[in-house]
Amino acid sequence: MHDIALFVHxxxxxxxxxxxxxxxxxxxLWLTxxxxxxxxxxxxxGTHVPIxxxxTGLLASGALLGLPAGPKALAVLVIGVNGVYAGVLLRELSRHATPPLTLVVRSGAATLISQIAWWTAVVLGHLNSG
Structure with missing residues (x-):
């Protein structure tokens, strides 16, 4: 069961x-x-469903591998909450041919938070796997 959960993870x-x-x-690429x-x-x-x-697959398989504790759990929570916020931003961005600067800044902040949280979860997952 562990090997299957790890593969899914x-x-x-x-x-x-x-x-x-x-x-x-x-x-x-757009910013440049x-x-x-x-x-x-x-x-x-187009990537909404795969994301x-x-x-969801990470959460389900992670539960079978052992729930994350401390910083990794926080990173996973941030990923989820920020992902919901990114969806809101996507809808707002879709309403503008040229988005206002404040919306671009909010989107950039959400992107930065996303990257930090995903990479934190990856690194902590790797460090805790051994």
């Missing part, structure tokens, strides 16, 4: 975090003028 990480990294990459906002929004909307499927 690692697969869910690839799916969920991989989709997050894809959205963030396209956001960076190499993609349009419409491109970023399409990618974000949440990966996150």
């Amino acid at each position: 690692l697969s869910s990480m690839v799916i969920g975090f991989g989709a997050v990294l894809t959205v963030d990459w396209f956001g960076l 003028g190499r993609r349009t906002l419409a491109d970023v929004l399409r990618v974000a909307q 949440w499927a990966g996150f």
